[in-house]
Amino acid sequence: MRLAIVLLAVLPLAAQDIKMPANLDKLAAKASEVVDVSLDGALLQLASRFLSEKDPDEANVKRLIAGLKGVYVKSFEFEDRDGYKESDVEEFRAQLRAPAWSRIVGTRSKKNGDNSEVYVKTEGGQISGLAIIVTEPKELTVVSIVGSIRPEDIRDLGGHLGIPKLDNVVPKSDKKDKKEDN
Amino acid sequence: MRSIPVLAAALLLGSGAARAADREFTEVVRAISDEFHTRPQSIPLFGLVNVFTAAIHPAGTRHIDLAVFEHLSSHDREGRNLPESILNAVGRSWKPFVQVRSHKNGHEETVLVYMRQEGKEWKLLATAVERDEATVVQLLLNAEALARWMASPEHCARHWNGDVTE
Numbered sequence: 001m002r003l004a005i006v007l008l009a010v011l012p013l014a015a016q017d018i019k020m021p022a023n024l025d026k027l028a029a030k031a032s033e034v035v036d037v038s039l040d041g042a043l044l045q046l047a048s049r050f051l052s053e054k055d056p057d058e059a060n061v062k063r064l065i066a067g068l069k070g071v072y073v074k075s076f077e078f079e080d081r082d083g084y085k086e087s088d089v090e091e092f093r094a095q096l097r098a099p100a101w102s103r104i105v106g107t108r109s110k111k112n113g114d115n116s117e118v119y120v121k122t123e124g125g126q127i128s129g130l131a132i133i134v135t136e137p138k139e140l141t142v143v144s145i146v147g148s149i150r151p152e153d154i155r156d157l158g159g160h161l162g163i164p165k166l167d168n169v170v171p172k173s174d175k176k177d178k179k180e181d182n
Numbered sequence: 183m184r185s186i187p188v189l190a191a192a193l194l195l196g197s198g199a200a201r202a203a204d205r206e207f208t209e210v211v212r213a214i215s216d217e218f219h220t221r222p223q224s225i226p227l228f229g230l231v232n233v234f235t236a237a238i239h240p241a242g243t244r245h246i247d248l249a250v251f252e253h254l255s256s257h258d259r260e261g262r263n264l265p266e267s268i269l270n271a272v273g274r275s276w277k278p279f280v281q282v283r284s285h286k287n288g289h290e291e292t293v294l295v296y297m298r299q300e301g302k303e304w305k306l307l308a309t310a311v312e313r314d315e316a317t318v319v320q321l322l323l324n325a326e327a328l329a330r331w332m333a334s335p336e337h338c339a340r341h342w343n344g345d346v347t348e
Contacts, residue, residue, distance in 0.1 A: 032284065032286045034281070034282070034284075035281070037279070037281075044332070047328060079286075
């Protein structure tokens with residue numbers, strides 16, 4: 001996957017405690033392709049009602065988005081490796097600080113320059129926000145997800161709702177544990 | 183001519199009750215017309231298409247508003263920021279849903295998709311602008327179409343105008 005991804009999960013705008021840095025918007029001018037997806041709570045819940053229970057994949061998404069209040073995706077693709085700088089991501093990452101936020105996944109590949117990080121925000125023992133950052137040399141995607149989600153479900157959200165596939169970002173969840181939790 | 187694939191894709195992706203185009207659809211068409219100093223193509227028998235869709239409801243569609251611009255020339259452009267003009271034309275009652283701006287390999291394309299809830303229904307207003315052509319479509323989404331857009335918004339935004347093969 002030759003993609004640089006930044007996945008963020010935050011609270012609704014009114015209660016949002018992290019913001020998309022303005023420098024990310026400025027990246028649009030330098031990117032060869034920009035994709036911006038916005039799914040607010042009303043759209044998500046409407047979609048949830050229409051997703052099929054019979055189709056296993058749709059049923060899974062239906063379950064996943066039940067607790068979500070918003071999904072916002074920004075992705076950037078650049079012609080050159082210097083399209084964005086680490087400082088562009090750092091400005092965002094700096095907001096994901098303890099004690100509110102904690103990093104649950106962090107991977108770095110010197111071989112191909114891929115980095116990925118997953119942050120969660122917990123309130124009252126529940127995940128109320130989620131941030132996943134994955135960067136690759138020539139592409140950058142920002143996804144902001146609002147609401148509650150189990151860490152083991154993050155991977156399953158990949159490929160849906162405009163969220164890039166997360167197979168190489170988030171380890172496969174333990175299905176046995178998942179079944180017991182349900 | 184992209185009208186047929188556009189129409190086919192639109193019919194597959196949307197459905198809804200018969201009604202006139204919203205003011206915003208007209209304003210977006212006007213924004214493109216003003217920018218390129220041209221008017222949308224006349225689509226032969228499109229009126230019959232709506233008669234057909236009203237009667238048969240293919241893919242649940244009973245009405246569709248469509249404007250297609252072809253043979254656009256950069257020499258005729260006014261020079262405005264077209265996405266901004268479209269955003270202004272759409273107004274605040276529509277929610278930005280998907281936006282794709284691409285200029286790779288000499289190919290330029292901007293896709294702007296907005297959604298608006300009206301009672302129990304959702305309307306979709308999509309605009310695709312390429313270097314030499316543009317398409318504007320407004321339709322009501324049925325449940326299946328909405329679910330498709332929700333599940334894969336970027337994919338739908340890239341393929342709704344029917345000019346990209348999977």
